[in-house]
Every structure is written in structure tokens, then in C-alpha cells.
Amino acid sequence: xxxxxxxxxxxxxxxxxxxxxxxxxxxxxxxxxxxxxxxxxxxxxxxxxxxxxxxxxxxxxxxxxxxxxxxxxxxxxxxxxxxxxxxxxxxxxxxxxxxxxxxxxxxxxxxxxxxxxxxxxxxxxxxxxxxxxxxxxxxxxxxxxxxxxxxxxxxxxxxxxxxxxxxxxxxxxxxxxxxxxxxxxxxxxxxxxxxxxxxxxxxxxxxxxxxxxxxxxxxxxxxxxxxxxxxxxxxxxxxxxxxxxxxxxxxxxxxxxxxxxxxxxxxxxxxxxxxxxxxxxxxxxxxxxxxxxxxxxxxxxxxxxxxxxxxxxxxxxxxxxxxxxxxxxxxxxx
Amino acid sequence: xxxxxxxxxxxxxxxxxxxxxxxxxxxxxxxxxxxxxxxxxxxxxxxxxxxxxxxxxxxxxxxxxxxxxxxxxxxxxxxxxxxxxxxxxxxxxxxxxxxxxxxxxxxxxxxxxxxxxxxxxxxxxxxxxxxxxxxxxxxxxxxxxxxxxxxxxxxxxxxxxxxxxxxxxxxxxxxxxxxxxxxxxxxxxxxxxxxxxxxxxxxxxxxxxxxxxxxxxxxxxxxxxxxxxxxxxxxxxxxxxxxxxxxxxxxxxxxxxxxxxxxxxxxxxxxxxxxxxxxxxxxxxxxxxxxxxxxxxxxxxxxxxxxxxxxxxxxxxxxxxxxxxxxxxxxxx
Amino acid sequence: xxxxxxxxxxxxxxxxxxxxxxxxxxxxxxxxxxxxxxxxxxxxxxxxxxxxxxxxxxxxxxxxxxxxxxxxxxxxxxxxxxx
Numbered sequence: 001x002x003x004x005x006x007x008x009x010x011x012x013x014x015x016x017x018x019x020x021x022x023x024x025x026x027x028x029x030x031x032x033x034x035x036x037x038x039x040x041x042x043x044x045x046x047x048x049x050x051x052x053x054x055x056x057x058x059x060x061x062x063x064x065x066x067x068x069x070x071x072x073x074x075x076x077x078x079x080x081x082x083x084x085x086x087x088x089x090x091x092x093x094x095x096x097x098x099x100x101x102x103x104x105x106x107x108x109x110x111x112x113x114x115x116x117x118x119x120x121x122x123x124x125x126x127x128x129x130x131x132x133x134x135x136x137x138x139x140x141x142x143x144x145x146x147x148x149x150x151x152x153x154x155x156x157x158x159x160x161x162x163x164x165x166x167x168x169x170x171x172x173x174x175x176x177x178x179x180x181x182x183x184x185x186x187x188x189x190x191x192x193x194x195x196x197x198x199x200x201x202x203x204x205x206x207x208x209x210x211x212x213x214x215x216x217x218x219x220x221x222x223x224x225x226x227x228x229x230x231x232x233x234x235x236x237x238x239x240x241x242x243x244x245x246x247x248x249x250x251x252x253x254x255x256x257x258x259x260x261x262x263x264x265x266x267x268x269x270x271x272x273x274x275x276x277x278x279x280x281x282x283x284x285x286x287x288x289x290x291x292x293x294x295x296x297x298x299x300x301x302x303x304x305x306x307x308x309x310x311x312x313x314x315x316x317x318x319x320x321x322x323x324x325x326x327x328x329x330x331x332x333x334x
Numbered sequence: 335x336x337x338x339x340x341x342x343x344x345x346x347x348x349x350x351x352x353x354x355x356x357x358x359x360x361x362x363x364x365x366x367x368x369x370x371x372x373x374x375x376x377x378x379x380x381x382x383x384x385x386x387x388x389x390x391x392x393x394x395x396x397x398x399x400x401x402x403x404x405x406x407x408x409x410x411x412x413x414x415x416x417x418x419x420x421x422x423x424x425x426x427x428x429x430x431x432x433x434x435x436x437x438x439x440x441x442x443x444x445x446x447x448x449x450x451x452x453x454x455x456x457x458x459x460x461x462x463x464x465x466x467x468x469x470x471x472x473x474x475x476x477x478x479x480x481x482x483x484x485x486x487x488x489x490x491x492x493x494x495x496x497x498x499x500x501x502x503x504x505x506x507x508x509x510x511x512x513x514x515x516x517x518x519x520x521x522x523x524x525x526x527x528x529x530x531x532x533x534x535x536x537x538x539x540x541x542x543x544x545x546x547x548x549x550x551x552x553x554x555x556x557x558x559x560x561x562x563x564x565x566x567x568x569x570x571x572x573x574x575x576x577x578x579x580x581x582x583x584x585x586x587x588x589x590x591x592x593x594x595x596x597x598x599x600x601x602x603x604x605x606x607x608x609x610x611x612x613x614x615x616x617x618x619x620x621x622x623x624x625x626x627x628x629x630x631x632x633x634x635x636x637x638x639x640x641x642x643x644x645x646x647x648x649x650x651x652x653x654x655x656x657x658x659x660x661x662x663x664x665x666x667x
Numbered sequence: 668x669x670x671x672x673x674x675x676x677x678x679x680x681x682x683x684x685x686x687x688x689x690x691x692x693x694x695x696x697x698x699x700x701x702x703x704x705x706x707x708x709x710x711x712x713x714x715x716x717x718x719x720x721x722x723x724x725x726x727x728x729x730x731x732x733x734x735x736x737x738x739x740x741x742x743x744x745x746x747x748x749x750x
Contacts, residue, residue, distance in 0.1 A: 422714065522728075530731075551721065552721045
């Protein structure tokens with residue numbers, strides 16, 4: 001790796017994050033039969049099981065559209081759901097900063113409870129630690145989750161059945177979460193709200209429609225670009241994306257233009273990318289009929305050209321590649 | 335050739351090269367201010383951040399640019415007081431809020447950003463703010479545009495910078511048209527703007543009538559922004575300056591006039607000893623900046639020289655030719 | 668696709684203006700521009716307004732874009748641009 005210290009870029013979901021993950025998996029991975037995707041999916045005494053964990057350190061802990069608690073539940077529920085699992089049980093570990101108001105903690109806990117109820121999951125165990133003032137930003141939360149899959153959905157997380165001709169679907173506008181958090185950090189006033197939401201019901205409906213879903217991933221840190229570039233490398237096919245079809249809210253587009261940000265690289269917390277074969281039209285209809293999928297679109301296709309590359313057809317009919325940045329996006333001068 | 339980092343980014347973001355016929359080629363010139371600024375400038379900024387009681391404020395573009403040994407970003411990660419700001423106005427506010435510290439703002443960029451640095455200095459002077467300093471590496475465009483032609487760069491026309499021209503007006507390019515018989519079209523940044531500018535240049539070439547034209551009429555006026563120009567000329571004077579990848583170009587830099595020397599950051603820290611040096615072995619940034627070669631011609635491109643580990647000037651900023659090519663175009667489709 | 672997002676002047680206080688950039692409110696300096704009023708559109712660069720946008724010129728560029736899109740896609744995209 002090029003850097004010898006951890007920087008904020010290592011946490012941004014870009015290339016440096018991928019480098020770290022390679023270091024972890026090369027040390028931890030002992031069982032090659034367990035696919036380590038958003039969730040680890042494996043056979044167990046309980047059937048085909050999905051198991052995942054995530055930590056949440058967002059600052060500030062409240063932002064338009066959500067809070068750190070809601071995020072902690074949705075993130076883990078979504079990691080299980082996109083692996084094809086029905087999420088069932090979560091654990092929750094708090095690291096609390098000395099001096100945090102208990103009322104504030106309780107409001108976050110209530111938010112987690114409400115979100116878990118709406119997702120139909122139970123938080124059944126947890127842990128609490130307190131650290132000295134300054135050692136963390138008010139609170140950090142880790143959630144781990146367990147869910148169970150039907151056998152026919154086992155390969156969805158790995159994308160083993162993805163083939164040329166498959167369509168790429170997304171359930172709505174990209175970039176809102178990333179900009180909502182940025183806006184509140186920098187006191188930008190606008191109407192951008194995080195899309196933070198549990199996707200498991202929408203996904204469950206889609207899985208019940210037909211068996212054409214070949215791959216799913218939620219687009220979190222690193223954005224839509226990270227999911228697409230990882231997928232194209234994993235399956236060794238090309239991906240062709242049509243820029244005109246990528247759903248983007250006007251206020252998100254405006255702020256991106258102003259700051260010089262690429263919306264494809266912005267974080268989301270309520271977006272699923274579904275790659276589906278011949279039955280994709282029914283999947284799209286099912287997505288559109290769910291409250292979290294009203295702006296669903298077909299954004300692209302898996303192709304047998306340029307394997308491992310994602311190519312965007314721009315709004316004016318030009319073409320360019322989509323890649324992921326090394327680290328965080330920063331506003332540009334010009 | 336375009337000579338504006340914003341144009342380089344737009345051209346590749348919209349995929350314009352993939353739409354043009356084979357007989358129209360776009361070359362990226364030295365339009366990215368970060369790319370043409372010496373590595374020692376970053377070393378100077380770093381030295382400021384290591385000096386007691388100095389807060390270094392910087393725009394996002396500079397934070398990852400490597401100096402000779404390290405970058406502002408890495409030093410920030412180690413705990414130096416280096417703050418990313420969106421504007422020099424934020425730096426002024428930090429100066430007001432931290433009277434016991436000295437606040438340094440590295441000023442890079444061409445005629446678009448120089449007036450902003452000038453306005454900030456004038457505001458500091460008016461309000462008696464005596465802890466605000468600029469570390470200037472500002473440069474101006476016309477000398478380098480002329481230098482490229484005299485060095486033998488073969489182009490048929492210039493797509494002229496959009497926001498520089500908003501400030502300067504269009505007449506600064508007149509002598510390029512007259513002396514070198516090269517068309518100059520001032521362009522906006524949207525896909526249509528750039529395509530229309532290319533179209534206007536092609537028309538001139540076909541009629542063999544090089545001319546100065548303005549495509550960006552909604553923002554650029556012939557006389558430019560007189561107020562901004564006046565401020566820039568009040569605070570800065572031209573001087574010789576060294577452009578990374580090109581060398582020294584007479585009258586191409588902007589230095590603080592003696593009346594405003596009290597705002598010059600170079601008096602409050604120890605500047606780095608310097609002899610401007612050639613690029614690393616194998617690096618052909620100089621030829622790329624002049625349009626003689628493309629990033630694909632460079633043996634280091636995308637192997638040893640990447641955005642994460644930039645070797646040469648053209649890769650250090652997101653708007654540099656190599657960084658843009660890497661992001662949007664490598665292994666061209 | 669629309670033109671560079673111009674900043675609309677919402678209110679002016681001294682040398683600063685509250686502007687709307689595609690829906691996000693921002694405070695920008697108007698020290699470098701002249702003859703700027705509420706309702707005008709301004710080009711913003713790094714916290715400063717640097718030019719007033721000429722609405723007539725902007726409209727003529729938008730119209731040209733509409734014409735090109737029409738020819739490219741053989742459809743009337745005026746409704747799409749209006750949204």
C-alpha cells in the first residue's frame with residue numbers, strides 16, 4: 001500500500017478502502033467457501049445464513065432525513081437484504097463519549113427501535129462502553145446482523161449468475177445522503193434529505209416476483225460508481241450505463257455542480273442496485289410500486305465488451321469510463 | 335488546445351473526444367494551476383504549517399498535491415493545524431476568530447482567483463486585520479499561451495479559458511490572433527459551449543480567417559470585470575515565474591506590490607532553499623503540458639504514476655491532463 | 668441538462684448576498700460585481716460573485732440547445748427542459 005498512516009481517505013469507500021479490505025481478508029479469510037460480500041453467506045446448522053457487521057461514526061449524529069441510530073439499523077438490514085437474506089436479528093454496541101446527554105442517547109435508541117420495527121427485525125443483544133471526552137464524536141455504534149436465505153438466492157451476493165444482457169436497475173435518486181450530511185456540516189441550507197431507509201421489504205417483494213435477480217448491492221460509501229466498478233471486475237464483463245437514465249434530484253445536481261462533485265461517487269443509504277435477467281420488467285414494476293422505489297429506473301446493461309470496465313454514455317452521446325476515486329471528494333477551485 | 339483545467343474536465347466528463355471526427359484533435363495545455371505550480375510551493379505551505387502559531391488554510395485542490403516529500407493531507411492526518419476552506423473569505427474569518435494566530439492562505443490560480451486574493455487583502459487592510467497572509471503562486475495566461483507557440487507547439491486554434499476571460503475580457507487574446515494567426519474562441523463549460531467553440535474554430539480554419547470570438551457571451555464581456563481587474567492590478571504586479579514542466583516565462587507571475595508586502599506569507603516563515611529541477615526519469619509531463627504528447631504516450635502513466643501516487647505535474651490535480659485521462663479515458667473505448 | 672448552475676440573488680446585505688444555487692442557500696461576496704440586484708443571476712467562483720449572467724444571452728444558448736436536442740432525437744424536448 002502506498003500510504004503508511006491511516007488517513008480519512010481510507011474510510012471513504014474508494015480505492016484506499018479497498019486496499020485495507022484486501023489486507024484484512026488476506027489475514028482473516030480461512031474458509032474459501034464463505035463468500036465475503038456485503039454479508040458473509042454460508043451453510044450453518046440453521047440453514048443458509050447471512051451474517052454482517054458495520055460501524056457507524058457519522059458526524060453530526062443528526063442530519064436531514066435521519067440520525068446515526070436509524071443509519072445503524074438500516075445499514076446492517078440492507079447488507080443482509082441485498083445478499084438475498086431475510087434479516088432477523090441485530091446486535092448493537094455503543095461507544096459513548098463522556099458528557100453525552102442521556103436524553104440524546106435515548107432519542108437515538110428510540111429511533112433505532114422505530115426503524116427496527118418498520119424493518120421487522122429485532123435487536124436482541126448489545127454492549128456499551130464509555131470513553132473519555134474527545135476519544136470519540138459523541139457516539140459510535142456498531143451493529144451486527146443475522147438473516148436467512150432460500151437456497152435459490154445463495155449466489156445473489158456473489159453475482160455468479162450475472163451475464164451479458166442483464167439489466168441494471170436502481171430504486172431512485174442518488175447522492176442525497178452524502179450531500180445531506182455535507183450540507184449540515186457546512187451549514188448549507190437546502191431541501192436535500194438523506195435517503196436512509198430499510199430496503200428489505202422492497203427487496204423481498206422483488207425476490208418473490210420471479211427468479212431473474214442475479215445480483216444485488218446497496219450503494220453506500222463510494223456511491224453508485226463503487227458498486228458498478230467492483231461488479232464489473234468481479235464478473236469480468238463490461239457495464240454500459242446511460243447517463244440520461246440515472247435518477248438525480250435537481251437540488252442534488254445543483255449542489256454537485258457548485259462543488260464540483262460527481263454524484264456517482266456520493267454516499268447513499270437507501271439505494272439498491274439490482275441486476276436482473278429476462279424478467280427485469282416485472283422487477284422494475286415491483287420496485288416502482290413500493291414507496292421506496294417510486295423513482296426506479298433501468299440505468300444500464302451488462303455487456304460482453306470491455307470486460308472489467310464501466311462505460312458511461314453521456315447525455316450528449318459521448319462515452320467515458322466510470323472509475324472510483326482514491327479517497328474523499330473535495331470541492332474544486334474552478 | 336484548451337488551456338483551462340475546467341475545460342479539460344468538461345471535455346472528458348462529457349466524452350467529447352469520442353464524438354469528434356478523426357481529423358479534429360483536442361490537446362490539453364497548461365491550464366491546471368495546481369499542475370504548473372512548483373512542488374516547492376507545497377513545501378513552503380508545509381513549512382508554514384510547521385511554524386508555531388500559524389494556521390494554514392487551503393482550498394481542497396491543494397490538499398493532496400505532493401511536495402518533495404509529503405503532502406498537506408498527510409501532515410493534517412498527523413495533527414498539523416491545516417484547515418480546508420471553500421473560499422479565501424473563510425480564511426479571513428478564521429483570522430478574525432484567531433487573533434493570536436497567523437493565518438496563511440496559499441493563493442494559486444490564474445486571473446480568476448488572483449482578484450479574489452486581492453479582494454481579501456484589501457478587506458484585511460481596510461479592517462485592520464494584521465494576522466492574515468497570502469502565499470502567492472498566482473500566474474497569468476497570455477504569456478504561457480504565447481510561449482507555447484514560440485516553443486513550436488503545433489495547434490490550429492485556442493479554446494480560451496472561460497472564467498479567466500470573465501475577469502480579463504477578451505482583448506488579452508488579440509495579439510495571439512494577430513501575431514501567430516491563430517484563432518481564439520472564449521468558451522463556456524457545458525458540453526454545448528465546448529462543441530460550439532470547436533465549431534467556431536473549425537469554421538475559422540476552413541475559411542482561413544483566424545479571429546477572436548466569444549462563445550461564452552452570457553458571462554464574458556469584451557472589457558471583462560473592470561472592478562475585479564482593478565483590484566488585482568492594485569495589489570499585484572507581474573514578475574517572471576517558473577512553470578512546472580515548462581520553465582521560466584517572463585512576466586507570467588503575480589507578486590504582491592511593496593505596499594502590500596505586509597500580507598506576504600514569505601516574511602513569516604523560512605522559505606525552502608530551492609533549485610528548480612527536472613521531473614523524475616521517464617516523466618514526460620513537460621511534453622504533455624505543451625501538447626506534444628498525450629498521457630497514453632507516457633511509460634509511467636497508470637503504472638507508476640496514478641492519482642493515488644502521482645509522479646508528475648499532470649497527475650497531481652484532478653484537473654490535470656493525466657489525472658483526467660486516467661479518470662475518464664484510460665484504456666480508451 | 669441545463670447550463671452552469673447560476674446563483675440567483677435572493678437578498679443583499681452590504682457586500683454580501685444570500686444566493687440560491689440550484690436550491691442550496693449560500694452567502695457570497697458581491698464585492699467584485701457591479702449593478703447586481705435581487706432576482707439577478709450571478710456566476711460564483713470560490714465564494715465571490717465574478718459576473719452577472721446576461722439573461723438574454725443565456726436564453727439564446729438554451730434555445731440553441733433545445734434545437735440541437737430536437738434534431739438529435741426527432742422529439743420535442745422542450746417539456747423536459749422546462750421541468
